[in-house]
Amino acid sequence: EPEVTQTPSHQVTQMGQEVILRCVPISNHLYFYWYRQILGQKVEFLVSFYNNEISEKSEIFDDQFSVERPDGSNFTLKIRSTKLEDSAMYFCASNRRGMNTEAFFGQGTRLTVV
Amino acid sequence: AQSVTQLDSHVSVSEGTPVLLRCNYSSSYSPSLFWYVQHPNKGLQLLLKYTSAATLVKGINGFEAEFKKSETSFHLTKPSAHMSDAAEYFCVVTPYNQGGKLIFGQGTELSVKP
Numbered sequence: 625e626p627e628v629t630q631t632p633s634h635q636v637t638q639m640g641q642e643v644i645l646r647c648v649p650i651s652n653h654l655y656f657y658w659y660r661q662i663l664g665q666k667v668e669f670l671v672s673f674y675n676n677e678i679s680e681k682s683e684i685f686d687d688q689f690s691v692e693r694p695d696g697s698n699f700t701l702k703i704r705s706t707k708l709e710d711s712a713m714y715f716c717a718s719n720r721r722g723m724n725t726e727a728f729f730g731q732g733t734r735l736t737v738v
Numbered sequence: 739a740q741s742v743t744q745l746d747s748h749v750s751v752s753e754g755t756p757v758l759l760r761c762n763y764s765s766s767y768s769p770s771l772f773w774y775v776q777h778p779n780k781g782l783q784l785l786l787k788y789t790s791a792a793t794l795v796k797g798i799n800g801f802e803a804e805f806k807k808s809e810t811s812f813h814l815t816k817p818s819a820h821m822s823d824a825a826e827y828f829c830v831v832t833p834y835n836q837g838g839k840l841i842f843g844q845g846t847e848l849s850v851k852p
Binding site: 628655657659666667668669672680715717719721722723724725726727728729730731732 | 770772774780781782783784787789828832838839840841842843844845
């Protein structure tokens with residue numbers, strides 16, 4: 625069964641460093657998403673991506689964040705200068721249709737900023 | 739604005755007894771609603787979905803949910819809990835025809851006692 629894969633599963637970084645979280649969405653999916661879950665809090669939408677551009681982003685997704693689909697299979701989230709409060713589980717998701725349909729999630733990357 | 743409220747942060751049941759996880763939604767339009775499950779150290783897995791077809795929706799592992807528009811509810815039930823059902827459950831809404839982002843409830847942690 626096709627699945628969304630994320631690497632690494634756990635990343636520890638120093639405050640101020642750049643990190644790149646990687647995702648391989650399901651191959652015939654067209655819409656891609658990043659969500660995050662700070663420990664003990666709800667899962668929050670960060671950004672959606674379709675046709676090589678951001679289609680929607682939340683207030684959380686400020687200039688420190690960027691997304692890219694560099695090669696037609698990977699979908700990456702970059703945090704330019706990490707802060708302590710960026711520590712969270714980051715989930716990548718994808719789907720075929722975008723609207724009114726479920727998303728398929730990866731297992732997440734736990735980012736710890738020290 | 740669309741939102742979901744999960745009325746219980748933690749539910750504890752005995753193995754073999756019924757499970758009820760409560761969810762109320764707020765949406766200006768006909769929403770699509772989902773329940774996702776997250777087992778420890780695993781990703782988010784879709785349990786079931788409502789997308790304006792039958793109001794009683796059956797999902798995996800014996801779970802089902804009923805969409806009640808008059809009560810703006812989408813409660814998750816299972817007739818008989820199994821130990822393997824212990825996990826975090828999320829009620830999720832995606833606003834109709836407004837893009838693919840998902841809005842998560844706060845989550846309900848289900849414990850199953852032997």
